[in-house]
């Protein structure tokens with residue numbers, strides 16, 4: 001009797017251990033599959049955001065209007081830096097929607113002049129109108145749009161007064177193709193990734 005009791009106790013303990021291990025491995029496997037799918041989908045992995053952020057914080061927009069809503073959400077949650085410029089790095093292939101996103105941000109800030117892609121001039125600077133000030137972005141005075149597509153290294157950006165620009169907390173800087181000027185990007189740059197899924201669908205990872 002004593003023997004049987006021990007035997008069944010051992011059997012249950014073994015079953016429980018196996019069950020827990022099974023659940024653990026199932027969970028780990030599911031996470032691994034999700035992560036791999038994300039990698040296959042072309043999303044980038046930075047070192048400042050948790051894995052959950054990448055699993056759940058991306059959106060797919062089907063129209064420019066929807067992209068504008070994402071821009072609105074982004075700006076509503078953005079906090080400007082007090083010690084240096086607020087830098088936003090936009091990654092993604094040509095046509096994935098980086099410039100469109102910046103244009104929508106400019107619109108939300110009430111910037112009247114047309115924000116065209118600065119591919120040839122590299123950089124454009126717009127004053128942010130007083131009326132569009134929001135409490136979270138109160139300190140910002142200038143909206144800067146940089147397209148580093150044609151640049152080969154960070155050195156080229158340094159020649160365009162980058163140090164002065166990046167050290168001024170009044171600047172909100174959007175930079176396309178940050179990969180081309182990695183050496184001058186600050187640690188605090190916020191990353192947004194774009195991917196074109198088809199003619200009108202764009203995946204945005206904030």
Ligand SMILES: Nc1ncnc2c1ncn2[C@@H]1O[C@H](COP(=O)(O)OP(=O)(O)O)[C@@H](O)[C@H]1O
Pocket residue numbers: 061062063064066067092093094095096097098099100101117176194199200201202
């Ligand atoms: N959902 C969408 N969001 C953003 N742009 C879209 C969307 N659907 C289609 N587009 C189009 O995709 C193109 C994106 O171009 P652009 O913003 O210049 O890309 P990039 O700056 O990444 O090269 C634009 O012509 C835009 O009208």
Ligand SMILES: [Mg+2]
Pocket residue numbers: 098099117147176
């Ligand atoms: Mg562009």
